[in-house]
Amino acid sequence: MMRTDIKQRPSFTAVCRNILSGRRFSDTGKITVALMLTLLCLLLFRVNSYANGLLPSSSDLTALAEETMAGQDTASSYGLPEGSAGVSSEAEESDRLGTRQHVYDAAGLLTGTEQSYLEESLSAISQRYAFDTVVATVSALEGEDIVAVADDFFDYGGFGYGENRDGILFLMSIGDRQWYISTSGYGYEVFTDSRLEYMEGIIVPYLSRGNYAGAFNNFATLCEETLEHGIDYGESDYTDYSYQEEERGMTPAKGGIAAAIGALFASLTGAGLKRQLKSVKQKNTASDYIRPGSFNLYDTKDIFLYDNVTRVRRPKQQPSSGGRSSHHSGGFGGHSTTHRSSSGRTHGGRGGGF
């Protein structure tokens, strides 16, 4: 009779049992696995929140802007005058601009409620100060310069009140993790370099934490305060109001951290209890048997061999304004750096990564 040896493969349950009993993994191995699982959970949460409305990119934004323009054309074909025509009454213009959108969330980062809340406040600010305040998000810039994309969106989208197209646009690309504030008309007078720098300091931490609604709400409030106080506005009494309400309650990040803490405690407890059962250990040294006082270091020499001196240039502080060709543009409160966009209009602004 033939005898065949079949190699026994461990069954799935046996492997699970081994893993649970720690036979396959050392204690540190288990901790690592737990932490990795937690990170994976965190990642999934984040991807999930991005995926909510994913996908449009800067080309979609152009489409959006074109759509807006088309709407405007329709408006003008209905007899509503162009902004610079000079014949428009103020009331007519604010009608035209008052009904249009101020939030273009092409990257889908905001929930419906967040979006309508933001739209409401931006629209109110825009009408009250006759100054377009706009927020736009894209999922990717597709290699284009964020400054150009922002300026063109503002110019060709037909934003801005009056002859000078007064307004401000906050553009953010989630894929590139970049943001840019483009100012136009009265905007680059009142949003001075130092003011924009101050705004950056408040807004960017929200972006970095992934709290986009918080960033945009702060942007709106900062705009309102700047416009309220005019160009000589000081930077002292702004209160960062949305932090508290935004960060309270349950967020995916908190869930992840809690899971990580849970996994860590569990593996530490488990490892501790397992260690109680183990008392047989290998000894690799003979330190128990060193004759007391027998260690005698009778010769030590530290011999210098050679030196090697290298030098690197000290990093310089980068100038912090986003201007391309800059010139001083007046105002009493400070300096604004401006540049020219593809449509030939002048914009101010500031941007960066997060």
Next chain:
Amino acid sequence: MSAVQEFKCPSCGGTMVFNSSQQKLVCEYCGTEMDVSAAEELSGEDMSVRPDSMDWEALGGSAWREGEKPRIRIITCASCGGELMTDENTAATSCPFCGNKVVIKDQVEGTLRPDYVIPFKLDKEQAKEAYRNHLKGKFLLPKSFASGNHVDEMKGIYVPFWVFDTDANADFRYKARRENSWIQGDYIYTRISHYSLVRRGSIGFSHVPVDASKDMPDTLMQSLEPYDFGQAVDFNTAYLAGYLADRYDIGMEESSEKANARIRQSTENAIDATATGYMGIQRVQGNIQLFNAKAKYVLYPVWLLNTTWQGKTYTFAMNGQTGKFVGDLPSDNKKFFLTEALVAIGAAAAALAVMFFL
């Protein structure tokens, strides 16, 4: 001074040559560099590289004395082949390793007489008590484990050891560096200074034990350490009365390798600890010479208990001199998993609560 002088590399002992483009001496073998001034300082040094020398002189074991042989009884286990030695008056018992019957064999030939013995200081009752204490307070230990085993099977057995005495002489070399940086003008300067460290020292070891019985797992015996050799006495057959003694079946040569490894590790630790005050310290060369290296053949007292639970054998051992009790215990996996899950949920909930109110 001779016209041609040879400089030895402080790292590897190779010959160093002057490199004109670097204006330094460079080792052709390992790439170590040094300034000419350092070479002069080193020229008086003995930089030769010696191999380790870790040989032992066996004092261990001698021939049986006149009149001793008739009093020694050799017994073998028919089942596992274990060979044991006992006193003529001790009744035949079961094998301490596998529990089967043992057979008495009469000749003592071919065996060595132990040099020393540490007599049992703790009796069977104390060993049983230590076993019960060993099982206490172990949360994950399955409940059924304790009830199933036969604590009366606890056996006192003399385990053969080779013990090694020596002085180790170490000659180690390290390469190391120091770094400092400063700012001058538009530049950050970093100076890296390279050093060769020499550390020579000696260290004495007494009675490093290596278990000489194949029946005894090495790690189990190492876990029972240390024994206090100060209480060892010259061997006398009388100490075997009522106890079994395992016979050595691992020779001194083979055992000495295990002792050497431990002695080497301890010597390295001791010498390495004196090379301080630098960055990137790395041992490049080192040899250990043993002096006065002597091995002895001794018997150490061990209480041994073998027990089977769910088809698996668990071995427990107690140091018959100090009472140190060792032996790995099984784990209740269901209990383990439940505990981990509960702790994880509890800690996560607590963390969430804290974060929610912050």
